[in-house]
Amino acid sequence: METEGNMAVASQLSTADAAWRSAPEHTLIGSHPTIAKLRVLMERVAPTDTTVLLTGESGSGKEIVAREIHALSRRSMRNFVPVNCAAIPNELMESEMFGHQRGAFTGAALPRHGLFSLADRGTIFLDEISEMPLQLQAKLLRVLEDGLVRAVGSDRAIRVDVRIIAATNADLVTAVKKGRFREDLFYRLQVVPVVVPPLRERRSDIPMLVDFFLERNRDRFDGQWSITREAMVHLWSYDWPGNVRELENLIERLIILSDGPMIDVSLLPENLRKGHCGLAEAQMTAEIGEGGVDLNALVRELEGRMINEALKLAAGNKQAAARLLGLKRTTFSAKLRRCGVIASDTSD
Amino acid sequence: MTQDEHCPEIMVVDDDPDALSILVRYIKREGFAAVEACSGAQCLLLAGQHPPDVILLDLMMPEMDGFAVCRALKADSATAEIPVIMLTARDDVEARAEGMELGVSDFITKPIVRRELAERINAQLDMLAASRANFATLDQLNRSKLSGSKKL
Numbered sequence: 140m141e142t143e144g145n146m147a148v149a150s151q152l153s154t155a156d157a158a159w160r161s162a163p164e165h166t167l168i169g170s171h172p173t174i175a176k177l178r179v180l181m182e183r184v185a186p187t188d189t190t191v192l193l194t195g196e197s198g199s200g201k202e203i204v205a206r207e208i209h210a211l212s213r214r215s216m217r218n219f220v221p222v223n224c225a226a227i228p229n230e231l232m233e234s235e236m237f238g239h240q241r242g243a244f245t246g247a248a249l250p251r252h253g254l255f256s257l258a259d260r261g262t263i264f265l266d267e268i269s270e271m272p273l274q275l276q277a278k279l280l281r282v283l284e285d286g287l288v289r290a291v292g293s294d295r296a297i298r299v300d301v302r303i304i305a306a307t308n309a310d311l312v313t314a315v316k317k318g319r320f321r322e323d324l325f326y327r328l329q330v331v332p333v334v335v336p337p338l339r340e341r342r343s344d345i346p347m348l349v350d351f352f353l354e355r356n357r358d359r360f361d362g363q364w365s366i367t368r369e370a371m372v373h374l375w376s377y378d379w380p381g382n383v384r385e386l387e388n389l390i391e392r393l394i395i396l397s398d399g400p401m402i403d404v405s406l407l408p409e410n411l412r413k414g415h416c417g418l419a420e421a422q423m424t425a426e427i428g429e430g431g432v433d434l435n436a437l438v439r440e441l442e443g444r445m446i447n448e449a450l451k452l453a454a455g456n457k458q459a460a461a462r463l464l465g466l467k468r469t470t471f472s473a474k475l476r477r478c479g480v481i482a483s484d485t486s487d
Numbered sequence: 488m489t490q491d492e493h494c495p496e497i498m499v500v501d502d503d504p505d506a507l508s509i510l511v512r513y514i515k516r517e518g519f520a521a522v523e524a525c526s527g528a529q530c531l532l533l534a535g536q537h538p539p540d541v542i543l544l545d546l547m548m549p550e551m552d553g554f555a556v557c558r559a560l561k562a563d564s565a566t567a568e569i570p571v572i573m574l575t576a577r578d579d580v581e582a583r584a585e586g587m588e589l590g591v592s593d594f595i596t597k598p599i600v601r602r603e604l605a606e607r608i609n610a611q612l613d614m615l616a617a618s619r620a621n622f623a624t625l626d627q628l629n630r631s632k633l634s635g636s637k638k639l
Contacts, residue, residue, distance in 0.1 A: 172568045173618045180625045187628070331628065334621055340614035343590050369580050375587045376594065443598030447576065476509070 167203055168351050168383075169344035173336050177204070184331050185211035190283065192268075192328045193306040195335030198384030201306040202264060204335055209262040214302060217261030220254050225270040232275055234291045243292025255288045258301045268305040268328070269314050276321045283327050303328070338379040338386065345375045348383060352390035353402075364394055366402040373404060377411050446475060495612050498522040498539035500530040500556065501574070502548045510543060510574075510599070517605050527551030531559055534566045541592075541611045543604075546575040546582065557589045570611040574599065 167174060167181075184191060185208045193201045202221060209219045227235050234243070238253030255263060265271070271279065282288055283303065287296040305328045314320035338345065349371060353364045366374075379385055389411075393402045404412060445464060453459035461471035497519045501507040507523055514521040522539050524530040527548055534542065542560070546553035553573055560566045570592035575582055586594050593607045 173614050173621075176618050176621055176625075180621045180628075183625055183628050332620065332624055334617040336614050336617045340610050340617070342592060343587075346587065368584050372580050372583045372587055376583060439600070443600070447598045451576070 166207060167200060168348050169341060170347065171341035171344045173341055174344065177333070177335065180333060181208055182211060184208060184333070186213060187331075188212070188214075188302055189330050190302070190328055191304045191331045191333055192311075193304065193333050193335055194311075195306070195308060196337045196382055197308045198382035199308075199335045199337050200383050201308075201335050202266065204333065205262070205264040205304040205306065208304060209264075209302075212262070212302065214261050218258050219262050219264065220258040221264040221266060222254055223266045225267040229272045232272065233278065236275065237278070237288045238290040240290055240292035243290070247292070250290070253288065253290060255282065255299050255301055256297075259299045260301075262302045262304060265303060265305040267307065267309075269307045269309040269311055269320060273319070273321065276324050280321065280324045280327060283324075338382045342375060345379075345386070346371055348386055349374055349390060352387050353394070356391060356394050360394055362394075362400065364397065364400050364402055366393075367404065370402055370404045370407060373407055373411055442474060446471070494518070494520045495541070495608075496520045496522055496539040497608060498524060498530065498534060498542045500524045500527065500542060500548075500553075501545040502526055503545075506545070510604075513599075513601050513604055514543075514608075516601075517608070519608070527553070527556035527559075530556055531563075531566075534560060534569060535563065538566055538569050540569070540615060541608055542569055542571045543608075544571050544573055546573055554585055554589060557586075557591060561590050570614070572607055572611065 167178060181204060191205075191208060193204055195201050205221075206219055209215060222236070224232070234247075234251065234253070236253050236255055238251050238256055239247050241247060241250045265279075278289075282299070282301070286298050286300065288299050289296040311320055311325055311329075315322045315325050338348075349366060353366065357363055374386070374389075381388075389408075393406050396406050446460070449460035449463040450457070452463060457471060457475070458468055461468045464471065466474070497514045499507060499510045499514060499521055501510060502525055504525070507525060511521040511523060522533060522537075524533055528551060530542065530544070533539075544553045544556055548556075551559075553575070557571050557573070560569060560571060571590075572593045572595060573586050573591045574595050574597065576597045583594055592611055595604060595607055
């Protein structure tokens with residue numbers, strides 16, 4: 140049967156998947172206790188064939204977890220089909236997922252397989268499941284319940300054997316309460332709930348991840364890189380709102396930007412260099428950015444820094460520190476308490 | 488199953504009684520239970536008897552400094568996994584580097600801003616909650632004896 144569209148996707152998929160399989164480095168990296176526990180859970184859940192719901196921030200590694208579960212399952216020799224539900228326009232989603240018959244709608248000149256058919260006997264990874272339109276959620280629920288998919292425009296349902304791993308970075312419980320996500324589908328998906336923690340909660344894995352990404356780029360960019368201890372400290376101190384993906388992208392950028400084999404602090408983006416120096420240095424200018432400023436917080440921050448500095452200069456003597464700031468001892472003590480400044484330790 | 492509703496226990500370790508009382512007040516205001524330790528030795532003793540959820544550890548202490556305490560905590564399997572947040576007046580790279588290499592979970596530079604303190608503690612509590620949730624899932628799987636291609 141002649142088909143369009145997805146067959147091209149299929150061939151890309153198999154190439155991409157073959158490359159993936161031969162690249163064992165695409166695994167969850169880290170030795171933090173929370174990752175060790177997650178790994179045990181992944182190994183336990185992989186061979187069971189049950190639906191899994193992954194929850195975690197964007198970039199935290201949900202797809203890697205899904206791929207590992209697939210790789211550890213008896214489906215590993217079949218397709219792993221990743222689908223980003225937020226990236227497919229609503230009107231196309233049903234046909235993308237379940238395929239369509241010739242002439243099912245304007246422009247459907249040839250029949251097309253859906254992603255569920257591509258994933259037959261394999262695994263489908265439905266990322267950002269919370270973005271799936273309600274009408275399609277009903278159809279997904281049916282697939283989960285009886286394993287049947289019906290192409291758009293077809294009156295015949297076909298049976299597929301697909302393991303579903305869904306993922307979300309949004310709070311699905313809230314989406315259910317607001318009526319944006321079907322409650323029955325939610326319960327059906329979260330048979331095995333798995334939480335993937337954000338990077339800032341497992342900071343101790345950052346050095347290992349940095350080394351891993353540097354090493355992985357060796358062949359790709361034909362060179363060898365390492366990072367200074369100071370630069371590593373900055374990477375370790377940063378909060379990584381974009382999680383592992385943000386770190387991965389940054390390392391790649393640093394490699395491209397670096398002149399030699401050593402990556403030092405000067406190459407790091409400004410927000411990262413200042414990440415742990417508090418607000419002060421970054422914001423003590425009189426500039427007001429698009430988001431505005433929190434003047435009270437800035438004033439408190441400056442006050443705190445001044446008090447701390449004075450205490451340091453005065454070797455912890457509050458009377459002397461107060462004098463340095465032109466304050467009365469009592470005012471100084473009150474500020475000390477209010478700002479939450481805790482005198483720098485002078486005990487050793 | 489784990490206790491979902493348990494009040495998180497934060498151990499505060501500081502030799503300076505003023506600093507200790509301010510920190511304890513902050514901790515309590517955030518709705519956590521505070522355990523006080525005024526020295527590294529006391530921290531090790533208390534944590535060994537009853538591991539808290541998170542330890543806030545001052546770096547500069549006489550006799551045993553924060554790094555030594557952290558090393559001892561990490562060396563004992565009973566306390567190795569307790570997240571340690573290091574508090575320091577020194578924001579030098581060397582101190583952070585040493586903390587990083589010792590497996591410290593986070594670092595806060597004084598002056599301590601209450602909001603930042605709460606955020607850093609909450610990040611560690613969220614991590615613990617994620618671990619507990621995953622453990623509960625694992626436990627449920629093991630109880631259900633689910634294996635092979637059987638479906639739940």
